[in-house]
Amino acid sequence: MQDRNNTIAGWVLFAGIIALGSTLVVSEVFHGEEVDSCAEDATDGYCPSYVADATAAAGGAEEVEQPIAFFLASADATRGENVFKKCAACHTVTAGGANKVGPNLYDLMGNPIASKAGFAYSDALTGIGGNWDWDNMSAWLASPRGFAPGNKMTFAGLGDPQDRADLIMYLNAQGSGIAVPPPPAEISPEEAAAEDAAAEGELQPAADSDTADQLTEESVEGTGSEGSQADGASE
Template sequence: MQDRNNTIAGWVLFAGIIALGSTLVVSEVFHAQEVESCSDDASDGYCPPYVKEASLAAGGEQEAEQPIAFFLASADATRGENVFKKCSACHTVTAGGANKVGPNLYDIMGADIAAKPGFAYSDTLAGLEGNWGWDNMSAWLQSPRGFAPGNKMTFAGLGNPQDRADVMLYLNTLGSGIAVPPPPAMDDAVADAEEASAEGELQLAQDSDTADDLTENAVEGTGSQGGVDVPDAN
C-alpha cells in the first residue's frame, strides 16, 4: 500500500512539473509575440501598455509628439476653460485678480516669464529669459518640473497635448490675444504618400471609365441591325 501511495504521489508531482513547464513555455511564447507586436515591423500595430512602459523604462524610443501648433489648429477655448478648472485652486484669471498660491494669469500669454508683479517666483523660474509664447507655455504645462527644475509649482502637468492647446487658447482670450501659429507644414513623406494615393485613385477612375466604354461598345455592337455582330455560319 505504501508503495502504491508513493507511486501516486510521484505521478502527481510529475504532472505538476509538466504543467508548470508548459505554463512557462506558453508565457514566453506570448511574451515574445507581444514584444514583436511593438516593433516597427508589426502588422497590426498593437502594443500592450505594460510592454510599451517596460520598453520606455529600458530606454526604448517614444513616438515624437506633433508640434503644439498642430493641436492649436483644432483647439477649443470652451474645452480649455473646463480643463483650467484643475488650475483654479491656485490661479485667478480675472483682470486685476489677486495672486494665490500661483500668480494671476490674466494677460499671461505672450508676457515675460516670471514677470507678474507682486508674486514671489522661485529663483529657478525668475532666472529664465523669454516669454510665455505657445511653445514655452506648452512645455511648462506639460511638465513644470521639467521646464524649470526646482520651481515651486507642484502640479504634475498636462500630458495630453490637446488639453494644453485648449487651455492656452482659453488663456489667450483673457486679455492676451497673441497670434495663433499656423499648423505645421505637412511632412514631405506624408505629402508624397497622399499625392501618390490621389494619383492612384485618379488612375482607377480612368480605368473604370475605359471599362465602361468597352462594355457599352460590346453591348451595342457595330452590325447593321444595331446588335452584337455574329460571325457568319460560312
C-alpha cells in the first residue's frame, strides 16, 4: 500500500514538472525575439526581465521640460487663483495679510528671497540669496526641498509646469506686477541633441589640427634626422 502511494505521488510530481516545463517552452517560443523596450500598450503585457531591469536602472526616458517662460505665455491668473487653494492653508496673499504657518505672499514677486518682515525663515532659505524671479519661483514651487534643502516647507511641490506658471502669474498680480519674460523658442530633444553634437564637432577640428601639427613636426624632425644620416652616408 505504501509503495502504491509513493508511486502515485511520484506521478503527480512528474506531471507538475512537465507542466512547468511546457509553460517555459511556450513562453520562449512566443517571446523568443529580443526587444529593446516594452510598449505600454502591449497586448499581452509581457516584458522580458532583462528589458525591465535595464529600464529600471536607466530610470526611463525623461522628457525635457521647457523653461517656465514657455508656459507663462499661456498662463492664466484665474486658473492660478484656483491652484493657490492648495497654499491657502499656510499662506495669505492679500495686502496686510497675516503670516500663518508660512509668510504672507502679497507683493512677493521680484523681492529678495526670505525677506518678508515678521516671519522666521529657516537658515536653509535665507542662505539662498537672489530674488523671487520667475525661474526661482518655478524651481521653488516644483520642489521646495530641492530648491533649499533643509527648509521648513513641507509642501511636496507642483509637478505640472503649467500649474506653476498659472500660480506664479496669480502671485505676480497680487501687488507685484513684474515684467513677464517673452516666451523662448521651443527646443525639442532632437534639436538639443543636434546642438550638442554640433558643439562637439566644433571642438573636434581643433583637436585634429593639433594632432596634425604634432605629426607634421615629428615628420619634419624624422626627415631631418634621416636626411642627416643619408648625407653622412653619401660622404
